[in-house]
Amino acid sequence: MKRILFVCIENSNRSQMAEAFAHMLGGADIEASSAGSAPSGVINPKAIAAMAELGYDLTTHDSKSLDQVTGDFDAVVTMGCGDSCPWVPAKRREDWALPDPKHFEGDAYRAVRDDIRERVRALLASL
DSSP states (O other): OEEEEEEESSSSSHHHHHHHHHHHHHGGGEEEEEEESSOOSSOOHHHHHHHHTTTOOGGGOOOOBGGGOOSOEEEEEEOSOGGGSOOOOEEEEEEOOOOOGGGOOHHHHHHHHHHHHHHHHHHHHHO
């Protein structure tokens, strides 16, 4: 079992979708989590809608702080939070410079979602 942590600032969009894709694409071989350096406490309704289009229910997720995440990780992926993302120990670290889609609409939001899906797919293939 490989453990992956996805981190962004609010844990309401990018990291939530990445966690969902890891669950969808990785199956029982992957334990995926997400967290934020300054969590908003809610999942963005746009993220919920975008993932529902693909058959995934993000309403089962919670927006959480890095303080709530423990253990060792095979990979930690930060998502455009720069210095706001503290260092989390992992065998592998990646930073995905993704725009925060919280103010995006429609196809622009879906483009970020789809980019995340392909990056997660590549990450899982390389673990």
